Amino acid sequence: MNAKKINIKEHSYSYDLNEEELIDLLKKPNQLIEEINLEKGGFKTGYFIGISRLGSTQNILNVAPKLDTATTKINYLSMLSKGMQHPEMTSFGKDLFFVDLDAKPIKVKQDQDLITPLIIVSFLQLLSIIVKKGLRKSYYKVEQNIYGNVRGKILVSKTIKQNLFRIKNLYTFCAYEEFGVDSPENRILKKALLFSIKYLKSFNTLENKFEPLINYISPAFKTVNSSISISEIKHFKNDNFFPEYNRGLELAKMIIKRFGYNINSISNNQDVNVYPYWIDMPKLFEFYVLGILKEEFGRKDIVFQFSANYGELDYLRITEGKELVIDAKYKNLYVNNNYEIDDIRQLSGYARDKKTLSKTNIKSEFWKSTLLNCLIVYPDQTSGILESFESKLFLNPISQFENFYKVGVKIPTKDIIRNEPL
Template structure:
């Protein structure tokens, strides 16, 4: 059955195309991405005066609308003011993720990025529209790189060998009779025993996923991503050269936690997702048209991680930038405490802030954070002083990022004291 795919982009707010109006017959369609800090809307389609109106937010992905139609939201934004002519540019979400990975301390941050509906029927899309697989692959390679840098974990694992003139472990009687006694090889005995080394089940699973990834990498956009993905893989591959890929997923129930090898738990989970993504069939990788489970990627969360990377790079000293500062149910994006800068900073994935002021809701939220006593204590500020606030948003026309003079007049908001906004360059896909 052919799927009707309705293709749109982020922050779309208008009537559906005429050809799409005829495909729907319900009254309303919507989906919310459940998040720890509250659900966010992926899309909403409302019928107003016999016409369907679509609103999208920060999420990209593909999902079913009904049994015949699906919606696809691309990582594209309008670089112009909403009142001007639309000029769509494609955000390179892979480079955003890659640049922030080394600054992310917990796997929960990545897990909050996406949602995959494995229990729903798959949707047919073009290979070039596959947003999910690159995300999984980059995250996986980055984790495995960390594992390789530390050294592969050693463990005990079962092996079977046909031993000559000796016995070790458990004798496999049936196999010995069939393979040795019947063939008049009287001195040989099949034995099963434990070995200690790097060829354990977890490393085999990682190797099996790497075989799929190796076949997948040539399908990456060579202009935008080939260099860093190839470098990543070439760094990893030699460590797994002598590791077997013979493993059954049901053999690995869960990864034992280990403080030094903490990356293994998430890496093995991602390896399973990658294998599941390709249906455990390596020939599925090279198809121009693929099927994918419905999924959503939260671009606002990705932008938050991207800005974290920019801030950590600019202010690298320990605790200069505190991420997700918690205080009695409040979670601040960042606290900056570096020299003269003592600020509450919030990332907003709202490119329209280049052309407009900030909303009252955002102002109240961030200024409220700046009044928390715990924030004053963390920044070592007197309670009679105001704490400066900064909003960082994506500027689609900016060519470089500079973090000098964060409290300049150009960045200040005229209606407020001690409140600033600043656009940052985001990577875009080259056409």
Template sequence: MIELGEQYGYNKPQGYEHIDKHSALLEGRSYSKSIQQGPNRAYCYNIFYDATDEVEYKFETSYFVGVDWIVENKLPIYVYPKLDRDTKEVDYLTMLFTAFKEPQNYEHLDGLCEIDFDKPSIAINQSQDLLTPLLFVQFLNVLKRIVQKGLKKSYYKVSKNLNARVKGKILINDTIRKNHLKGNILSTYCQYDEYGVNNIENKVLKKALLFTISSIQNMKGVDTSALKHLINFVKPAFSLVDSDVDIKLLKDTKSTGIYREYNLALKLAKTILKKYGYNIVQTNRESIKTPPFWIDMSKLFELYIYSKLKERFSGYKEVTYHKKFNYLEPDFILNTNDGKVKMVVDAKYKPRYHNDNISTEDIRQISGYARLKKIYDFLKYDTSQVIDCLVIYSNQDANRKNFTEDNFNLDKELEYNRFFKIGIELPIKTV
């Protein structure tokens, strides 16, 4: 397995010190992996081969972390969350917990991770399993929202052996085979409708919850205290729900209104069950197999920033998230109730912005948003003035208080009018 940190050789590919033991499998070829990200494709890794170069193989990773095949069934690659310091990793689970403090983020999880169940699974150590904790954090947080509102009730079919009475439809074959042939003449198998929480949707959620609990109990090298707290909160609500369910019977229905979280919860539940092959024994193993997957750290950073902005600007609708204007979709628009802050904001998971200027490409993108007439109308802004633009980037040297001060303690981009940037410190864990 080739192991690299994210943003390894970013925009300046570099060699890999252990390449000699893998070069035969690479067979003197270049490799790349990209996934769909909105209307465009974004690369996860590139491997460049040049026989004329002193360093024949050069590697480049971007903002995705995960596990995948370079050469299927022969050579996998593992890209882990990495800061620009040798002993630290981004604590992506803490970032996700923070993101879930803002309920609107539940509507923006598409694209956070991609899982390829069609490819062969890859054997990894449990410490390399970035996907499973991510799925559990999402799943348990969505269950928490569901439990807070109350489990969905609906009509569902019940089959029971009733004594000396009949209810609903008589199941003739079962009654004869299981009762009459055994001399039990007074009992009848019946099928009828009941109304309550023991419906198929809640059964699937309960089954996935049991898989989640079993797996978390066997996790090593991961702080599971917050997950266990969530389990203690949601588990009692499913006490009247069975877990014996055929997931194939779950219809693709879409819940709306107060039950809209069910759509995401059921999607995550099916993913968790599929990952373990519907066999709970698989949750007890230290060395595991995982389908190839990629987690978009730039998307996670955006979710994290939204929660932080809502924490900083707590007024009604002061932060607008991913509103479309003429098919363009800025990350955030700030419009405080007192009218003092009106700006277009973009989250960039680029720590290099601490020392470097913002790239021309990013300047053009954000400035383009800030010149739209519909955004001027939305902010009720005088078109003779320039709307402020702000880039929020990751910076481990940033003072956490900077993000909560009234003026944001912004840094100006000297070459551009009314363009600002500010760094935010990310949670880290020691490797």
């Protein structure tokens, strides 16, 4: 039986699988599927998008964003860049997407490969932060055929085979350590950078967009060699570095493996092979909103993912006299006059949490009489350009509750252009 290819949008129902296939799917849960209903004979996707095989079958599921249309697509790169430009974000980006590098790749159309550009942009943003701090220096092993001198340990076997047998009697193969930036970890980063640049060059509009970022990063790697074996890349352990390096090396390995360790395999062909992946759309929206808030209110005035006693807030504005509990909700229902009571309860708890109040400049003797304003930020494609965001904060109250407001933000989109990712 031929494998099924199911194309569906996020948060939608599919009735394309038979009962046996649904039961098989229950045995092997899939991140892209939120609910399986045997009585109705179908499944429902959640707020994750991506491509995956279903259960133990060869059936392929492709989940696209709900906001995509026939002529426009969500501009993931703009959304990601908005939040990731802030250095403190590097430690929060790990759960944004997942790529199953141990699975068999799936052949898809170029425009269905949403993950490769996302990985590359995340990687470049991290590299810019690493470069700003300075490349890590360390001791690394060097092997060199030295003329008329000896340094470190003599490699007897290599010296005999490559020098004495060829009558190069004044040369000696030596192994020694040097201290600098030309280390294995930086070579992996350099190789992935070259892969990324070639990929972006396959799509002129992407290359132009990220040229300033590449021009900023590249000079720092000028003295770093990109020569490193596949075995070294596969077995390199990146667990003793600061967060940016650890995550940067993870992404670098993903990029290199994505193209089969061969830079010449990069092209803008119509059909490409990608590993199964998923992207967390609520988290991507959360990152995007973070970028907006930090630009509008100032980087130091917005605390991201603050841990209170009750739970973890998305954002807390601590500007004196303008304190605000803010939550990003990737839900369509707020476009109308609807609300979700669990969201209201969640924000109410945050606003009354003593740990939340202690993070503000409000004195403890005033806490009992303080009712912090709560704001829900949601996607609204009818919303205009964000001008004077501050003035729009309290224009749309959720009238059933005191001090509750909502504001819609437009998710960036782009016109569909053939042979261009995202």
